[in-house]
Amino acid sequence: MTIFDNSVLHVLRSFGEIDLDRFNDRLRLQKLGYLAQQFGAKGGFPYSWYVRGPYSSSLTSVLYQGDELGQFHETPKLTENETNVVKKIQELMGNDVCEPRQLELYASVLYLMPTKPSKENLKIVLDVMHQEKPLYSDKEISIAFEKIMQLL
């Protein structure tokens, strides 16, 4: 067992190549990693709030290490739990699963949701999003909130 035998990394690899050269690819990996972990993939990557929403320095570090050691060349065989996580992400994101803007929105809304989300909590999420991410409309945030609630 190495640090690369990790459910979050398996899920990330199932969504395509690990490419760290471009900003949007890195953003995509960060947000997908966050969604995967929140939906039950065991990763152990601590996330904190950063400029573009949830971000994990530990994930960055492991991705670079794995990339340099050639650990991400083969597509991993997913466990049942990992397959379910992938399905959940696909269900949530639909065709936007590789779209950085949407991934940032969904990961951020999920991060800001209180532990027990309810419709009343939407106001809190909206308030923070207005401050931190004014580029998203209330409608976009509300839709993301609703869809995440249904999946949790």
Add this chain to the structure above:
Amino acid sequence: MNYPTFTIFSGISGIDKNEFIKNLIVKTGIEDEVLSIDFEKELLDEARIDTPPADIVSFLDIINQDTKLKLFESTFSWISQKIERRDPKVKHIFLNMHLSYYKSSEFFPPFIPHFFLQLFTKVPHTNIKIINLIDDVFSIWKKITDREVSGYLNTSLRLREILAWRSLENLRSFALKTYLSSRGEGTRATNYLVSIRHPASTFKNLIFNEAPPRIYLSFPISNTRKNTEDVNEINDFRKSFHKLGEDTDSVIFDPVAIDELALETAMNETEQSGNDMITLDKNHRWNLDMNNLLVREPNWPIVIPRHEIEEVSKDIRDQIRSRDFMLVDSSHFLAVHRPIFNKIPSKGVEAEIKHANEYGKKVVVYHPKIDQNDDGPTTHPFGEQTIPLDVKEKFVEYVQMLITQKKERDK
């Protein structure tokens, strides 16, 4: 547009960083291609402000924290302008600085990584490397003590203080790397803890190559250091791998490039038992036996109060382990030389192999027949993820193959 490489050389006082950088530039022949910036020189530059502090001690003695911090921050803006106005020929930018200062039991400045960002607005797509240079604690102690004698007052430090400062500098290097990386959702920024006593090729390959293969040399140290024959045998291995690194543009990390066990070796000598002052000679330190280093030998002998050594002995042992693990972390694979030297297993090497395996790194081991039990198993006792080879040439060839594979993968 091709942007220059950007290397920050961090490290505490008492290391010959200026001499090191000067020699690195000359030995690698990049005099016309480098913009080398000394942060302290810029901080004290009269062209920058009307009445700069006379020297760094005067700067640190400024009582008002805001004034001091303002001087510090404004130096970044000044350097940023220098970077912007660089000669088009510049391919490499070196920034030489302490990420922390320590004087009269106080550290400065508060860690504000944000200050650095403006530098990189001038070179947006550069691969930032932070090289935190370290040296033997006794060598730093000696340098600072000698400086004190020559009139650089109130800066003397105990061994324990030097270790604490070095630890903070290391943390700040790591924190800066993490911060700079996070600004671009994981931009490539790396930090390395490297002894200043590595050969020029290690630094050349680490700095000028985008992602060079990096190899950590693992070998028994505690059990072999007292026997000249054993040391010579290991030195042959070290030197052949440094040559291999030079020939293949790879980085070789060598654990004896820093050797603080020398303190314990000297203190435990029968001739020095009961002495209040311990004398360290060149022969207490692992003989590096290399001629292409970028800094000079320390000013031997070094005479240190026994109580200072006793105070740090345990910490030094603990730090050796964690530092060597950091070097393993910075490497792509391990080249292990005789882990069961003369049939005595090395615990240090064993721990390094296990650590490397856990982090998915290939471990190639030279385990000759003379180290194997006559009736014992032929498999390597340190686990299945190692590649044990009992013929030296095959061992070297295997490492060369890994280097080639890594380079092919990176193409």
